[in-house]
């Protein structure tokens with residue numbers, strides 16, 4: 001990787017970066033499918049807003065609505081304060097990068113890069129200048145005479161990004177751009193893209209269903225579920241304090257266990273005495289969901305202020321330095337990250353500190369509790 005691409009992280013954002021906002025967007029397809037159900041989001045100027053969520057939750061549809069490739073059924077959107085709800089795709093100042101590159105197979109890399117400029121009537125000399133500049137920026141200047149079939153997946157995606165950037169869009173829309181690349185290249189391209197985005201400062205909406213990618217890129221993270229926004233906040237806040245049990249399970253693979261709260265004592269299966277949590281409401285009884293991350297469960301019984309469980313180990317996965325142990329707690333499955341190998345089919349006692357517990361009410365909404 002060219003260090004000059006990675007260093008300018010501290011460059012100031014261009015003063016003309018625009019915000020993107022969508023208000024009450026509904027998208028109903030002719031067959032009745034409601035892909036977006038009253039979506040309102042604000043994407044900060046010059047930042048990366050990551051749209052995350054399971055397959056079919058509406059991520060691509062939202063991106064296509066912002067691009068103008070799809071018309072929303074109701075709702076409005078604006079770019080840089082301008083209402084673009086009814087503006088043609090080509091006049092919105094947005095460019096899109098697709099997962100499958102969508103390059104023209106019979107054009108060279110150079111021809112693909114120059115294509116949007118030719119369409120816009122940019123004179124030949126200026127086209128050549130901008131193609132050379134973008135090719136240098138993306139380190140594909142040695143590949144310009146090749147056709148897509150003669151390029152690797154990563155090189156093709158660089159051309160795809162270059163073709164989107166060459167028109168100097170205000171807004172860049174990326175739909176799982178690196179998901180077809182192998183794991184190592186994906187991580188490298190992601191870091192390169194982040195550096196490039198920081199350098200150029202274009203407002204970016206980035207779709208992924210890869211939570212590691214989402215956490216590493218997002219200035220603002222939006223989790224969608226069945227066409228609705230489940231939570232929208234900074235990546236760090238979402239990881240630290242997921243607003244719902246759905247977000248908790250999706251982001252970081254939190255263990256979720258059904259439990260009850262009796263007069264301030266949390267009871268979960270496998271835990272004989274319950275755990276008294278001062279922050280919890282001290283009267284009445286309610287069903288709730290307890291969340292704890294695999295890495296927050298430690299082997300051993302812990303102390304009196306910890307919640308401990310005895311699980312039966314089922315299988316272990318090597319993650320590198322650590323292992324992910326899959327176990328049973330009653331009829332629930334539980335994952336624990338450990339450093340040493342653990343025999344399968346044995347009892348294992350693990351504990352979590354009260355501060356690492358997340359609690360959700362019976363509707364899945366976060367309860368202020370242990371770790372808050």
Ligand SMILES: Nc1ncnc2c1ncn2[C@@H]1O[C@H](COP(=O)(O)OP(=O)(O)OP(=O)(O)O)[C@@H](O)[C@H]1O
Nearest residue numbers: 029031033035054055056057058059060061062209
């Ligand atoms: N043209 C269409 N006609 C009818 N339904 C559609 C159409 N396009 C998408 N959908 C539906 O809208 C919903 C949202 O689809 P969308 O492609 O936005 O999801 P996604 O979150 O991007 O999923 P993935 O991660 O699998 O790409 C899905 O139920 C999908 O089947």
